[in-house]
Structures are given as C-alpha cells and as structure tokens.
Amino acid sequence: MASTRKLSALSQGRGDERVRRPAADRSEEQELQREEEHLEPWTQLFHHAGLGMVSTDPETSCIKAVNPAFARMHGYDSPEELIGKHVQELLAPECFASFRAELERTLEKGHHSYELLNRRKDGSCFPVLVDGVALRDERGKVIYRAASVHDLTARKEAEDRFSFIARAGEVLASSLDEDTVLQRLAELSVPHLADACTVDLLTEGGGVERRAVMHRDPELVAAVFEMVRRWPLGTCAPGVTAQVLRTGEPVFIPVLTDAALADLARGEGHQAWLRQLGFKSLICVPLQARGQTLGALTLGLQSGLRSHGPRDVELAQELARRASLSLDNALLFQKAKETQVRTERLQDLTAALSRAAAVEEVAEVVIHVGLKAARAQRGALLQLREGKLHLMCHSGYPEALMRAYQPLPLEVFSRSRTLLHERQPLFFGSRAECLAQVPEMTPVSSVVGEGARALLPLVTEQRMIGLIIVGWETVKSFSQPEKDFIQALTRQCAQALERAELYRDAQAAVRLRDEFLSVASHELKTPLTSLGLQHVLIERAVSAGLLDKAHSRLASSARQVHRLASLVGSLLDVSRISLGKLALEPSEVDLAQVVKDGLERTEAVFTQAGCDARLSLEPGVRGWWDGSRLEQVVVNLLSNAVKYGPGKPVVIQVDSEPGWGRLRVRDEGIGISPEALPRLFGRFERGVSDRHYGGLGLGLYISRQIVEAMGGTITVESELDRGALFTVRLPLRAPG
Known part of the structure; x- marks a missing residue:
C-alpha cells in the first residue's frame, strides 16, 4: 500500500x-x-x-x-x-x-x-x-x-454429533430390557437435543402408550403424564405423535406459533396445558425396525437462544434409528424368553396327549393340562357330533349348569360367523365384551365372574370337530403371541382328538376301499369286454375280406386301449402321490400353448359330445412348470366339462394377475351340489353317482395334487343345474 x-x-x-x-x-x-x-x-x-x-x-x-x-x-x-x-x-x-x-x-x-x-x-x-x-x-x-x-463450527458440530451418536449407540445397546432402553433414550435426548422428550410406543391392540418422559425440570414430568391421562394418545388423534405413527415420516415444527399449537390441541383445556409447557419448537421422528413403525420420539425446546434446525432433525433421526435397533433387540429377546416358557408348556401338553389313546382320556388331558398351560382357571371341551356340541369334560364350572347346558346345538352360535364359518378363535377381554358379541353365552357366563373368555374351535384340515370354552378370573387383554400360543394349544388338542377317532375313520376307509374296488373292477372290465368283442369281429371281417370293417374295428379297439391306459395311468399316479413320488420336470411353459395341446388331445371327445370350445387366451402367460403334468390337468378339466355338459359350450380362459397365471374352465352342465363341493377333490370322490357317470373319481384328485406340487391352487364354484367353474392359479416365478 x-x-x-x-x-x-x-x-x-x-x-x-x-x-x-x-x-x-x-x-x-x-x-x-x-x-x-x-x-x-x-x-x-x-x-x-x-x-x-x-x-x-x-x-x-x-x-x-x-x-x-x-x-x-x-x-x-x-x-x-x-x-x-x-x-x-x-x-x-x-x-x-x-x-x-x-x-x-x-x-x-x-x-x-x-x-x-x-x-x-x-x-x-x-x-x-x-x-x-x-x-x-x-x-x-x-x-x-x-x-x-x-x-470450525460445522466441523465441531459434526464431531459432537458423531461422538453423541457413538455414545448413544453404546448406552442403548448395553441393555436388553425394553423399559431400560426407552428410559435411556429419553435421558440421552435431554439436554443434548431438547429440553423435554417423550417416547411413545404402539401397542399390539393398535393403541398408543407413553412409555418414557424426560424434562429439564423434573417437576414437569408428572404434568406430561397427567396430560396424557386426560387426553389419551391415539393414531387418529390430532398432534405430531399421531401423525408420525400414521405416516412413518418425521415432523419438524421450527416455530410453534399459537395457530400451530391450536392445531395440535384437542380443545381449549388441552391447548392451555400445552401452552403451560412453553415449547417453541418440536421435532417428532418415528422409531422403526424391520419395516414397521414401533413408536415415536418427540423432542421439544423451550424459550431461549437455542433453536432446532435441519441438522437437529437429522441427528434425532439417527438417534431414533439406533434406539429402534436396540428396542427391537430388546423386544426380540423378551419374545424369545416368553417363547421358551410357552414352548416348555406346549411340550408338556404334547407329551400328555401322546400318552392318551381314548377320546375320553384326551378330553381329560385337554382340560386339566391344557388349562394349566394357558394359565386359565375354567374350561370345557365339547365334541361336535351330528351338528350338536356334546360336553366331554369340564373344570371350574358348576356341574348342574354343565348338565343342563348340553347337548348344545351348533346353531346357537349362528350369529358368530368368525367362529362357525371362518373357524377362527374368539378372544374377549371381559364378560361384558363376550356377551356383547356372543349373547348365546349368557347362561354360562352369568355365573363365572367378569374375567376374560375365549371360544376356541377345534379344527382339523377340513372340518370342525369340537369347541373349547376357556375362562380367566381377571379382565385382561390378549397379546398376539399369547393368542398364537393358545391357538397352538388348540391345534394340539384338535390333532389328539382326531387321532382318537382314527379307528372310526379307518373303518370308513375300508368301506370306501371296497366300494372303489367294485367301481374299478367295473371300469376296467368294460373296456376289456369291448376289446374281446372287437377282436372277434376283426377276425370275422378279415376272414371275409372286409378290410374297411376291420379298420373300423381296430380304431374302436385303439380307443378302448387308450381308455385302459388312462385308467391304469390314473391308478399309477394315485400310487405315486400316496408314496410321495410324484415327480415333476419343470421348464419354462406357455400356459396358452398347454391349453391348445390339451384341447387337441380331447378334440375327439368334444366332437363326440357335441360341445363347442370357446377360447380366450392371453399371450405370454409363462411360468416354470411341468408342461406334461399341466397338460394332464387341462385334459382332466376339459374331459369333465364335456362329460357333465354334453352338447353345451365349454369356455376356456387364460389370463394373468400380479405374480400368478390363471386358467379357468367353465361348463354349462349339471353342476355340483353344495354337499359334494367340500369333498370334490378327494381321492375316489365324485360330484354325482357313479351309476350315471363312469370313472374312478381320481381325475380332480390327481389334478389338485399336481397343481399344488407346482405351488398353485385349484378351486371350483358351482350350483346344481348351473354348470361349474374350475379355476387354476399358478405362480409366475422364476426357477429356484
């Protein structure tokens, strides 16, 4: 210068x-x-x-x-x-x-x-x-x-944030107790991130529970809890906590104006309490683990030079992520402990059931050992026979009441669709809740206190075989793990009762076997008789030099041979299925092409029956399936449609839905009765009498096994005289 x-x-x-x-x-x-x-x-x-x-x-x-x-x-x-x-x-x-x-x-x-x-x-x-x-x-x-x-302000802040997060991770990870983790989260947040902090968790029932509160002024902690008592939390209530729990996204209010405070409040009284706490800004971030929202962390600043900014929101989110991981670990640890205890109780019940042979012995174990495993004080086991519930064993109920209350028609629970139709258990936290949903329980419930109840249907693979009524002395809410455990107990009891009925089922199986042998003998004898007759006629035609007639007889013989081969093939498939040896050779298959191939195989059958095939085939429906076995399913469905609806059109449709390919075959035949629908896909079962329609009753059974082996499903919808609709759904997944 x-x-x-x-x-x-x-x-x-x-x-x-x-x-x-x-x-x-x-x-x-x-x-x-x-x-x-x-x-x-x-x-x-x-x-x-x-x-x-x-x-x-x-x-x-x-x-x-x-x-x-x-x-x-x-x-x-x-x-x-x-x-x-x-x-x-x-x-x-x-x-x-x-x-x-x-x-x-x-x-x-x-x-x-x-x-x-x-x-x-x-x-x-x-x-x-x-x-x-x-x-x-x-x-x-x-x-x-x-x-x-x-x-160096930005660098120092970054270093402080890193140090805080590292320390927070160590502190939060040092405990596997849920309450300790939540309290430490609140203590870490105040005063480093805020003047006040609340931690709220979602309950299994869908509610919201305030689990931890921290404030610079310890005297205000009680006020925060009192505010929640007066204005309970909920996912549908106003406020940042409910919004975060609903959306899973953080909420940041840098300046909490009077207008913003009014939006958060549930009336003037609530607003006055919020104003008394004196917050000038709020941050609320979700606690999330494994894709689920567990709760919310709310941070508030009171008046002073300090203010929240975007970096504080980022730091709060990172703290919430560390806390969520520790909270999830604590919850998993607690569930593991509870699972271990329940597993031991379930093993005790299973061992006791395995030693019971007769139905009466099983009932005694179910009530006495089962109630102990469920920590219940009362219970009754009712077996379903001929549409009525018969009392087999009970504990904790007056004897006279039980005798007067049985047999119990199943129709008394007609208003309880969950119990009868969906076959799902019903859990009630109190007597009042039970009577509100199942008033039919009034005679029993009126004399056994105000505690929790449960109605547990005993369900096997295809039917309901009984009902267990369980009662507790106190009012309680059932957690999902507790419900799952009680349902596992119920399944064990149902399986034990089913095993006790095996002898009766075995006798029915013997009768069914004898009936099948009679039908099979007839079905196999018919083409053999026809083949013998055709052989004689062919010899006569050849001797007389009538070659045209000989060729016609040979064609008829070939059809009978094909019929015999089909019958034997079905019997072999049943044998393989019974032995678990139904082999599949999957490859990339076009479903529309399989339908065309199956239709070509049944062309003569369609012509003979006078049926018209109407196709609607979406191109490009491809999956990793066994093409020959899938064609076998198509042929079975088409053959059934022609057999039970001669002279009427058959609609065949191929389309897709997300992740699935779908084949539908609709006929306008005689239809299927409601009584026959549940057993239609069973072995040797038919929707109609074998006197009027031939066959071994194996086609749909084999089709179902093939479809399920490929990861799909087959269903039927039908009414008498209105035809039937068979739907096959197959996964469109890649190999492996």
Whole structure:
C-alpha cells in the first residue's frame, strides 16, 4: 500500500511539471507503478477469499486490515468496523492466556497453526483454526504479523454429533430390557437435543402408550403424564405423535406459533396445558425396525437462544434409528424368553396327549393340562357330533349348569360367523365384551365372574370337530403371541382328538376301499369286454375280406386301449402321490400353448359330445412348470366339462394377475351340489353317482395334487343345474 501512496503522490503534480521532472524521478514512478500492478492480484485475493484474513500491528496487536470474510465470520457488516480494534476483543475471555502462548510460538517459529475460541459481535463464541505468520527484518525485529482464520463450527458440530451418536449407540445397546432402553433414550435426548422428550410406543391392540418422559425440570414430568391421562394418545388423534405413527415420516415444527399449537390441541383445556409447557419448537421422528413403525420420539425446546434446525432433525433421526435397533433387540429377546416358557408348556401338553389313546382320556388331558398351560382357571371341551356340541369334560364350572347346558346345538352360535364359518378363535377381554358379541353365552357366563373368555374351535384340515370354552378370573387383554400360543394349544388338542377317532375313520376307509374296488373292477372290465368283442369281429371281417370293417374295428379297439391306459395311468399316479413320488420336470411353459395341446388331445371327445370350445387366451402367460403334468390337468378339466355338459359350450380362459397365471374352465352342465363341493377333490370322490357317470373319481384328485406340487391352487364354484367353474392359479416365478 505504501507503493500505492507513493505512486499517488508522484502523480498529483501538473502535467507540465511531470515533464520537467528529472529522469531519476520518472524511473522511480514507473517502478512503483509496476509494483502496484504486481500486487493487484494479491489485493483481489485478500478481498475475495473465502477464508478470514487479518493482519495486526506487531507492536500494539491492533487490527490493521481484515477481509470481508473475516468480518462476516465475526458478525460485522464491513471490515472497517474492525480496523483499530485490539485482537483481544475478538477472543473468548477464557482464551486470553492460551492466545498469548500460541502467539509466542508463532513469533518463535515464524509460522504456527492452532485452535481458538473467538467471539462474535453479538457475544456468542465459536471455534476457529488460526494459521499465523510472523515476518522479521534482517535485525530480527517483527515487521509483519498476519493470520488466516477458518470457522470450525460445522466441523465441531459434526464431531459432537458423531461422538453423541457413538455414545448413544453404546448406552442403548448395553441393555436388553425394553423399559431400560426407552428410559435411556429419553435421558440421552435431554439436554443434548431438547429440553423435554417423550417416547411413545404402539401397542399390539393398535393403541398408543407413553412409555418414557424426560424434562429439564423434573417437576414437569408428572404434568406430561397427567396430560396424557386426560387426553389419551391415539393414531387418529390430532398432534405430531399421531401423525408420525400414521405416516412413518418425521415432523419438524421450527416455530410453534399459537395457530400451530391450536392445531395440535384437542380443545381449549388441552391447548392451555400445552401452552403451560412453553415449547417453541418440536421435532417428532418415528422409531422403526424391520419395516414397521414401533413408536415415536418427540423432542421439544423451550424459550431461549437455542433453536432446532435441519441438522437437529437429522441427528434425532439417527438417534431414533439406533434406539429402534436396540428396542427391537430388546423386544426380540423378551419374545424369545416368553417363547421358551410357552414352548416348555406346549411340550408338556404334547407329551400328555401322546400318552392318551381314548377320546375320553384326551378330553381329560385337554382340560386339566391344557388349562394349566394357558394359565386359565375354567374350561370345557365339547365334541361336535351330528351338528350338536356334546360336553366331554369340564373344570371350574358348576356341574348342574354343565348338565343342563348340553347337548348344545351348533346353531346357537349362528350369529358368530368368525367362529362357525371362518373357524377362527374368539378372544374377549371381559364378560361384558363376550356377551356383547356372543349373547348365546349368557347362561354360562352369568355365573363365572367378569374375567376374560375365549371360544376356541377345534379344527382339523377340513372340518370342525369340537369347541373349547376357556375362562380367566381377571379382565385382561390378549397379546398376539399369547393368542398364537393358545391357538397352538388348540391345534394340539384338535390333532389328539382326531387321532382318537382314527379307528372310526379307518373303518370308513375300508368301506370306501371296497366300494372303489367294485367301481374299478367295473371300469376296467368294460373296456376289456369291448376289446374281446372287437377282436372277434376283426377276425370275422378279415376272414371275409372286409378290410374297411376291420379298420373300423381296430380304431374302436385303439380307443378302448387308450381308455385302459388312462385308467391304469390314473391308478399309477394315485400310487405315486400316496408314496410321495410324484415327480415333476419343470421348464419354462406357455400356459396358452398347454391349453391348445390339451384341447387337441380331447378334440375327439368334444366332437363326440357335441360341445363347442370357446377360447380366450392371453399371450405370454409363462411360468416354470411341468408342461406334461399341466397338460394332464387341462385334459382332466376339459374331459369333465364335456362329460357333465354334453352338447353345451365349454369356455376356456387364460389370463394373468400380479405374480400368478390363471386358467379357468367353465361348463354349462349339471353342476355340483353344495354337499359334494367340500369333498370334490378327494381321492375316489365324485360330484354325482357313479351309476350315471363312469370313472374312478381320481381325475380332480390327481389334478389338485399336481397343481399344488407346482405351488398353485385349484378351486371350483358351482350350483346344481348351473354348470361349474374350475379355476387354476399358478405362480409366475422364476426357477429356484
């Protein structure tokens, strides 16, 4: 700058005076001009640099020059405001001594970097990195002192966040107790992130429970819990917690205005309580694990200099993620412990049931050991026979009441669709809840207290065989694991009762076998008789030289051979299925092409029956299936449609839905009775009498086994005289 002043002074004279200057003066003026041009880029760099730059007087330590970045960093509008200030005015008071020590090192070494805590114009302090430089003349005197200053606020905040999150992870992961994890989460949040914190969790019943509260003022903790008692939480209620639990997304209210407070409140009284807490900003983030929302963490700031910003939201989300992981681990650990206890109880019941052979013995075990396993105080086992529930065993109920209340027609539960049609258990937290949904239980429930109840249908694979009524002394809510455990107990009991009825089922099986042998003998004998007759006729035709008749007889014989092969093939398939040896050879298959191939195989059958095939085939429905076995299913369905609906059209449709290919075959034949529908896909079963329609009753059974082996389903819809609709659904998944 000195060169600039010199140059300016030299250029202030009049033009004619400059002309008369000596040559030496003009040479000095040119040298100064060249020096200023050389320094101009450095001057621009000083003014436009992103780093703060400052130079101070070596003698007084007063500021001589600063760039705009330095001024902005310290909260000043322009560099001129700082000129002449002592450097100590920009330091935090606690840093005076350390600054003098660092300055001595800079003067000693000529260049030195160190960290300080500087002070802004408004009095707030912030961390900086100082890179100081000191220059000396040939006599060792300091003639120039300057420094570049870098604001470390963002870096320090990042380091603090990282340190906080690391410490939080260790603290939260150190316990597998759910309540401890939640309390530690609240304690970590206050005061690092907020002045107050609440932790709310979703309950298994869909409600919301406040589990932990932390506040700078411990006296306000009770007030927060009292507010929840007066205005219970819920996923449909107003407020940030409910919104976060519904959406799974964080909510940030940087300034909690009166209007925003009114939106969060559930009336003037609630709003007054919220205003009393004095929050000026709120952050609410979800607690999520394995794709599910477990709860919500809410953070509130009260009045003061501190305010929430986007970085606080990010930090709260990261804390919530760590807490969610620890909470999920704690919940899994607790469930594992509960599962172990329930498994032991279930094993005890299973062992006792395995030792019971007769139906009466099974009933005794179900009631006495089963009730103990379920921690229930009352129970009754009713067996379903001929549409009525017959009492087999009970405990905890008055004997006279039980005798008067049986047999119980199943129709008394006609209004309980869940129990009878869906065959699902019913759980009631109290007597009042039970009677509200199943008023038929009034005679029993009126004398056994106000506690919880459960109606548990005993269901095997295809039917309901009985009912267990269970009662507890106290009112309670059933968690999902508890319901699952009771249902597992029920399944064990149902299986034990089914095993006790095996002898009766075995006798029925023997009768069914004898009936099948009679039908099979007839079905096999018919084509054999026809073959024998055709053989005689062929011999006569050949002897008489009637070759055309011989060819016709041969064709008829071939059809009988094909029929025999089909019957034998069905019997072999049943044998393979029974032995679990039904082999599949999957490959990429086009469902529409399989239908075309099956239709080609049954073309003669369609022609003979006078049926018209109407196709609607969506192209490109491909999957990894066994093509030949799938064609066998198609042929079975088409043959049935023609057999039971001769002379009427058969509609065949192929289409797709997400993840599934679908084949539908609809006929306009005689239909199927409601009584026959449940057993239609059983082995040796038919929808009609074998007196009027032939066959072994194996086609649909084999079709179902093939479809299910390929991961699909086959269903039927039908009414008498209205035809039938068979639907096959197959997965469109890739191999493996």
